[in-house]
Amino acid sequence: MGTHLFSEGSIKGVALKNRIVRSATWEGMCDGEGNPTDRLIELYRTLCRGGVGLIVTGYTFVRADGREMPGTMGIHSDDRIPALKRLTDAVHEEGGRIFCQLFHAGGRARTAVTGARPLAPSANKGATVPDPPEAMSKQDILELVTAFAHGAGRARRAGFDGVQLHGAHGYLINQFLSPLTNARQDAYGGSLENRMRFLREVYNAVRREVGPSWPVTIKLTAADNIPGGFTLEEAVTVARNLEEWGIDAIEVSSGTRESGEEGPARVKIDSPEREAYNASSARRIKMEVKVPVIVVGGFRSPEVGETILGNGGADFIALSRPFIREPGLVRKWEADRTHRALCVSCNGCFLAGMKDGGIRCVQVSTP
Ligand SMILES: Cc1cc2nc3c(=O)[nH]c(=O)nc-3n(C[C@H](O)[C@H](O)[C@H](O)COP(=O)(O)O)c2cc1C
Numbered sequence: 001m002g003t004h005l006f007s008e009g010s011i012k013g014v015a016l017k018n019r020i021v022r023s024a025t026w027e028g029m030c031d032g033e034g035n036p037t038d039r040l041i042e043l044y045r046t047l048c049r050g051g052v053g054l055i056v057t058g059y060t061f062v063r064a065d066g067r068e069m070p071g072t073m074g075i076h077s078d079d080r081i082p083a084l085k086r087l088t089d090a091v092h093e094e095g096g097r098i099f100c101q102l103f104h105a106g107g108r109a110r111t112a113v114t115g116a117r118p119l120a121p122s123a124n125k126g127a128t129v130p131d132p133p134e135a136m137s138k139q140d141i142l143e144l145v146t147a148f149a150h151g152a153g154r155a156r157r158a159g160f161d162g163v164q165l166h167g168a169h170g171y172l173i174n175q176f177l178s179p180l181t182n183a184r185q186d187a188y189g190g191s192l193e194n195r196m197r198f199l200r201e202v203y204n205a206v207r208r209e210v211g212p213s214w215p216v217t218i219k220l221t222a223a224d225n226i227p228g229g230f231t232l233e234e235a236v237t238v239a240r241n242l243e244e245w246g247i248d249a250i251e252v253s254s255g256t257r258e259s260g261e262e263g264p265a266r267v268k269i270d271s272p273e274r275e276a277y278n279a280s281s282a283r284r285i286k287m288e289v290k291v292p293v294i295v296v297g298g299f300r301s302p303e304v305g306e307t308i309l310g311n312g313g314a315d316f317i318a319l320s321r322p323f324i325r326e327p328g329l330v331r332k333w334e335a336d337r338t339h340r341a342l343c344v345s346c347n348g349c350f351l352a353g354m355k356d357g358g359i360r361c362v363q364v365s366t367p
Contacts, residue, residue, distance in 0.1 A: 003309045005302060006334060009053070009316060011292055012215040012248035014161050016053040016097055016316075019309055020330050023251070023296045023318035024101040024164065024219065026058040026069055028353035034061065034074020035083035039358060041090045047323060048096030051330030055096060056164050056219075056251075056318070057087075059103035059171070062151035063144065065116040066104030066172070071357065075100065075151045081158045088159035099162040099217065100155040102148055102206075106172030107133035107181060108257075119144075121176050121198075122183040128257045141188065141198060144172070149205035152216070162215030162248070165202060169264045170256030173199050174221050177238065178230040192234050196241060203245050217249040218242060219296075222281035225255045225262035232281055236288050243289045251294035251318055252282035265321065269298040269345040276304050276317075283313040294318050300341040302333045324349045325361040 003009075009016045029040035047055055060073040067074075074080055084100075091098040107120030111131040119140055120133035136144070148165070155163050167173040175181040176198040182189045188197050206216055220239060224230045239250055254277075255263040262277075269275055275298045282295035296318035299305050305317040322329050322341035332339050348362035 002312070003315065004306055005309065005317070007309075009292070011054075011162065011217065013213070014097060014215055018051070018053040018330065019316045020051075020053050020305075020333075021251075021294055021296075021316050021318035022047055022052045022055045022323050023320040024056040024058055024166070025320045025324070025359070026072060026353065027359050028069060028071030029358040030071050030073045034072060034076065034080060036073060036087045041087055043327070044087060044091050044096070044098070045094050046327045048091055048094030050323075050326075050328035051334060052323070053097065053316070053330075055091060055098045057098065057100050059101050059166050060151070062102050062104055063147040065114045065119065066106070066109055067113045068105040068108050068110050070113060070354065075102065075154050075158075076147070078154065081154055084154070084158035084160075092159070097161045099164045099215065100158075100160045101164045101166050101219065102151045102155070103166035104144060104147070104172040106175045108171055109133075120172075121181055121188065124181065124183055135184075138186070141201075145198070145201045145205045148202045149209040152206040153209040156210050156214055162217060163206065163210070164251065165199075165206070165216070165218040167199060167218045168221035168253045170224075170258065173202065174224075174230070174256065177221070177234070178224050180224060180226060180229045192237060196238050199238070200241070200245065203242065203247065207246055212246070215248045216246070217251065218247055219251040219253055220285075221256075222252050222254040222278060222285065225259040232284060235281070236285060239285045239289050243291050247291060249292040249294060250285060250289065251296055252278050252285055252314075253296050254278050254281060264297070265345075265347055266298060267345050267347060269300055269343075272301050272304050274298065275300050276308060279308055279313055283308075286312070286314060292316060296320070298345070300343065302337045302339070306337075321345060321347075321349060324359055325364060
C-alpha cells in the first residue's frame with residue numbers, strides 16, 4: 001500500500017507519526033516582546049493531543065524590524081530562548097514535533113508595529129504594502145542574512161526540531177525572488193540566478209549555524225499568481241537549487257496579498273474540486289526533487305489528501321484554517337474518513353486575531 005494520511009514519515013531523521021502538518025499560522029498570541037503566552041502554549045498542547053504530526057509555528061521574526069502583525073513570535077535575541085523553550089518543552093511533553101518558521105516581512109513590515117521604516121529589495125511599493133519601503137544596501141543584506149542564521153541557531157538551542165524559512169506569501173525572501181518587488185540592478189536582482197542569491201545566502205548561513213544534520217526546510221512560493229510575477233517554472237529551478245544546496249523539505253504554497261482570488265488562503269473551498277489548490281504545483285516540484293514535499297492550501301476532505309499522498313503527488317499535507325476551528329481534526333479523521341473539515345474558509349480568523357488578541361474561528365465562538 002502507498003503512503004496514506006496515517007503512514008509514519010520523517011524529515012531529516014525527525015520521525016513524524018503521520019503525514020499531517022499544521023502549516024505555519026500567525027496566532028497573535030505572543031506578548032509585546034514576542035514571547036509565547038500561556039494561551040499559545042495551551043493551543044499547541046491541544047493540537048498535539050489532537051494528533052497532528054508536526055506543528056510549524058506562526059511566522060517568527062528574526063529581527064524586530066521584520067514584524068507585520070501584532071502578537072507575533074520573536075526569535076531576534078538570545079533572551080527569547082527560555083520563553084521559547086517553554087513552548088517546545090510543552091510540545092515534546094505531548095509527544096509532538098515542532099519546527100520554527102523564520103521570517104522577515106521586508107517591505108510588508110508595518111511601521112505602526114516596528115517603529116521603523118521597512119526595508120525591501122527595492123523601494124517600489126506593492127499595492128497593499130502599508131508603508132513605503134527603503135531599498136536594502138549590501139550591508140543591510142549581509143546583516144539580514146546573519147539575522148536569519150542567528151534565529152536558526154536560537155531555534156536549535158530553544159529545543160525546536162527544525163526550522164522552516166518563510167519563502168512565500170510576499171515576504172522578504174519572496175520579495176527577492178519576485179521581479180515585481182525586486183528591481184535591483186546589482187548581483188541580487190535581474191536574472192533568476194541573481195534573484196535567488198539572497199535565499200542562497202540565507203540558506204547557507206543558516207546551515208552553517210545549525211550544522212549538517214539538523215532539519216532546515218522552506219515554505220516556497222510556487223508562483224506569485226500575478227501577471228509579471230514569479231512563476232512555477234522559476235519555482236522548479238529554485239527547488240532544484242535548494243535541493244542541491246541541502247534543503248531537507250519543501251512546503252509548496254503560492255500567492256501574495258496582491259493575488260486576488262489566488263492568494264495564499266483562498267476563500268470558498270466548498271467542494272472537493274476546490275480543495276488542494278496548490279496540488280498541481282507541488283506535484284510538478286515533487287517530480288524534480290527527492291527531498292520530502294509538503295503541500296498546503298485548501299485541504300478539507302481526508303480522501304483528497306489520501307489520493308494525493310497515494311499517487312505520489314506529495315509526501316505530507318499541511319493545513320492551517322481547519323485547525324483553528326477543529327484543533328482535534330486529525331483524531332476525527334482517524335476515526336472517520338468521511339469527516340469533512342468544518343472550516344468554511346471565510347478568513348474571519350485573521351480579523352478576530354487582530355481585534356481580540358488571538359485568532360479564533362468566528363463561526364463557532366465569540367470573544
Ligand atoms: C490566520 C492565518 C494566519 C496565517 N499565518 C501564516 C504564517 O504565519 N506563515 C505562513 O507561512 N502562512 C500563514 N498562513 C497561511 C497558511 O499557512 C496556509 O498556507 C493557508 O491558510 C492555506 O491553507 P488552509 O487552506 O489549510 O488554511 C496563515 C493563514 C491564516 C488563515
